[in-house]
Amino acid sequence: MLQRFPYESSENRAINNEEIESIVMRAMFEKAYDLIAETQKDEEMTYRMNLFDFIQPEHLEIDSSLLNSENLAKVQTQVSKINSLKAPKDKLIAIVNSCKLISALIKMEQPEESGKELGADEFLPVLIYCILKAKPKSPISDIIYIK
Numbered sequence: 001m002l003q004r005f006p007y008e009s010s011e012n013r014a015i016n017n018e019e020i021e022s023i024v025m026r027a028m029f030e031k032a033y034d035l036i037a038e039t040q041k042d043e044e045m046t047y048r049m050n051l052f053d054f055i056q057p058e059h060l061e062i063d064s065s066l067l068n069s070e071n072l073a074k075v076q077t078q079v080s081k082i083n084s085l086k087a088p089k090d091k092l093i094a095i096v097n098s099c100k101l102i103s104a105l106i107k108m109e110q111p112e113e114s115g116k117e118l119g120a121d122e123f124l125p126v127l128i129y130c131i132l133k134a135k136p137k138s139p140i141s142d143i144i145y146i147k
Contacts, residue, residue: 022087029086036145042138052132060125063109071105072130079134088146095146102126 025032057067066072078098085091106122136142 018089022089025088026086033141033145037138037141038144039138039141041140045139046135046137049132049135055129055132057129060129062125062129063122065109066105066126071101071108072126075101075105075126075130076134079130079136082142083137091142092146098130099123099127102130 057064075098078094078101082091082094085094102123103118106118106126131139
């Protein structure tokens, strides 16, 4: 029987489980990813994203003040980074970081005295634009893998 240390909390066990999962999934990435890979769907999605190469920020009604920032490039880098990560948690963290960067970018460029709150109307077009420009290689497979 496994003996628990008296100072080991459920929070510490959860962190340890997440670390173990990351180590195992990094080691088994190729086999695990190959099992769930939706190559045909990824190719279809890539094809569709390429059809939208012409999309410019004004097509998505993105405020031009957001585009002058180098933070937009950081968001695209985070989205592109997802392809190189192997653990599902790492991929998810890259997605969350992208969303945090977009939120910070919008808050930074939007004057507080405007009284406008950050919402999906400002956030979603920037996210879509960054994904279209970053062109992740296997978005469908990555979503399934994270799930």
